[in-house]
Amino acid sequence: MQCQICNNNNATIHLTEISDGVRSEMHICENCAAEQDIAVKSHIPINELLSGLLAVQPSDEEISGTADQQIACPNCGFTLAQFRKQGVLGCPYDYEFFEKSLTPLIEKAHDGKTTHCGKLPSKTPKNTRNEIELMNIRQRLEEAVRAEDYEMAAELRDKIKQMEK
Amino acid sequence: MKLTDISNDINEWFSGSGPQADIVVSSRIRLARNIAGYKFLSHCSNTEKAEILEKLKNVLMSLELGDKASYICVDKAPTLSRHFLVERHLISRHHAFGKGPRGVVMVQREFFTAMINEEDHLRLQVLKAGCQLSQCAEQINKIDDMIEEKVDFAFSPRYGYLTACPTNLGTGIRISVMLHLPALKMTGQIEKFFNAARAMSLAVRGLFGEGTEASSDLYQISNQVTLGIAESDIIAKFENTIITEIIEYENAARKQLLSRQSNILDDKISRAMALLQNAHLISSQEALFLLSHLRLGINMHKYMGASTPAIEKLYTLCGSGLSDKATPLSIATINRLFMLTLPAHLQMNYGKTLDPTHRDALRAQIIRSALNQDTQPKNS
Numbered sequence: 176m177q178c179q180i181c182n183n184n185n186a187t188i189h190l191t192e193i194s195d196g197v198r199s200e201m202h203i204c205e206n207c208a209a210e211q212d213i214a215v216k217s218h219i220p221i222n223e224l225l226s227g228l229l230a231v232q233p234s235d236e237e238i239s240g241t242a243d244q245q246i247a248c249p250n251c252g253f254t255l256a257q258f259r260k261q262g263v264l265g266c267p268y269d270y271e272f273f274e275k276s277l278t279p280l281i282e283k284a285h286d287g288k289t290t291h292c293g294k295l296p297s298k299t300p301k302n303t304r305n306e307i308e309l310m311n312i313r314q315r316l317e318e319a320v321r322a323e324d325y326e327m328a329a330e331l332r333d334k335i336k337q338m339e340k
Numbered sequence: 341m342k343l344t345d346i347s348n349d350i351n352e353w354f355s356g357s358g359p360q361a362d363i364v365v366s367s368r369i370r371l372a373r374n375i376a377g378y379k380f381l382s383h384c385s386n387t388e389k390a391e392i393l394e395k396l397k398n399v400l401m402s403l404e405l406g407d408k409a410s411y412i413c414v415d416k417a418p419t420l421s422r423h424f425l426v427e428r429h430l431i432s433r434h435h436a437f438g439k440g441p442r443g444v445v446m447v448q449r450e451f452f453t454a455m456i457n458e459e460d461h462l463r464l465q466v467l468k469a470g471c472q473l474s475q476c477a478e479q480i481n482k483i484d485d486m487i488e489e490k491v492d493f494a495f496s497p498r499y500g501y502l503t504a505c506p507t508n509l510g511t512g513i514r515i516s517v518m519l520h521l522p523a524l525k526m527t528g529q530i531e532k533f534f535n536a537a538r539a540m541s542l543a544v545r546g547l548f549g550e551g552t553e554a555s556s557d558l559y560q561i562s563n564q565v566t567l568g569i570a571e572s573d574i575i576a577k578f579e580n581t582i583i584t585e586i587i588e589y590e591n592a593a594r595k596q597l598l599s600r601q602s603n604i605l606d607d608k609i610s611r612a613m614a615l616l617q618n619a620h621l622i623s624s625q626e627a628l629f630l631l632s633h634l635r636l637g638i639n640m641h642k643y644m645g646a647s648t649p650a651i652e653k654l655y656t657l658c659g660s661g662l663s664d665k666a667t668p669l670s671i672a673t674i675n676r677l678f679m680l681t682l683p684a685h686l687q688m689n690y691g692k693t694l695d696p697t698h699r700d701a702l703r704a705q706i707i708r709s710a711l712n713q714d715t716q717p718k719n720s
Binding site for chain 2: 250251252253261262263264265266267270271277280281284285286287288289290291292293294295296297298299303306307310314
């Protein structure tokens, strides 16, 4: 099938438009699609995937109304509505400010994990290091309970008690 | 350093050397970091972006990186140079064609680059030939430590290193290995590999991203989970489980080809030789596809001692014969042809932009001349 615009190249893009109940079809080539500013998606971009995840995991605020989508971060003015579009956050503080809405997404993207484990900046004070270790052990405890590994859970519980002394 | 200083040769990570190089072409680790006290780039003005760029550029250029470092201002670089940097895997496509002030610090031997103002303020990258993830990790960790002495990164005790996209949160580490899996493809088992990768939460991409895998049998696999698992654990999982298993699958498929389907193998290698030696117009996709089959033939001989009629002919054509290894057609030569005939490399070395037909003619000429040159007897 030839492109309906240039009548030269093969039509590889097939558009169907339904307007006021009337269906129309258009068959065009990639070059003409680019000239007409018609985006061709070969795969799902990450931001759509992310906003899709947000959409299927509505938080309490989202259920209560879309107005919360417009609440802006006091530091950068970023909103969840923008995140849906762009797939990236506005500033580091957004992780704290939008924590409730972002947590389901973070869990989904990282196999259920929500606390950091691994390298710490060399300047991290000792009490922060302990705090991070505690959070990790708590997460491992939750996982052990979920897996019904009670022996491990008891071991981790004792470790937490010892650290909290 | 000028880009033309490096454009007529392959880089170290693509030299075909390193551990398990018959299947693992290269290992790469990237780290995502942002400077504390600044917004993420989507909310920075161009003035703020320029400030971040200047700050990080000065820090990086002051480091002892083990090789001569250069800075390239990506937003002001010509389009051809940007394509060239993407072809050499030194910067991402996103960085090459993004918006606002941005740049890259790279070392002459290309094992390290730092993209400034990509999606995050800083993306560090270390690349090595073959399976060398632990070595990449050691090197990138040292560089990251040196930078941290001079800059504070955005970090939270709960979430770790804070990144613009929540998918990179935590360690900010993206591990990636490039694998050559032609036998899995030829024996119709590549889907099994995709399924296994998905089950292990790994992303699979082609040589240059989505959709390019079919042409070169090169696949990049990378981790998707960056939070709640330590860097060393991700690396150990790659080295001890993921890579080991994929190598086993590919080797089993190569043995299967040799023992039961050698006619398929010989057909692919013979067709590749005939076309590469005689074609006068060859597209980049076709060249990658055909060179992949020569690479398979050479590696099967080198690592498995395979000696089918097509493999023997492959070596005879190189003027060496299987018994005489003085001038065998090496993986380095194949990789050289592979990289130097990519569109931006061709044009960079030719000194001007060329339309696709001229590129196809020049590419065919370079390959013909390289493969036929090797047919001449050489003095050892």
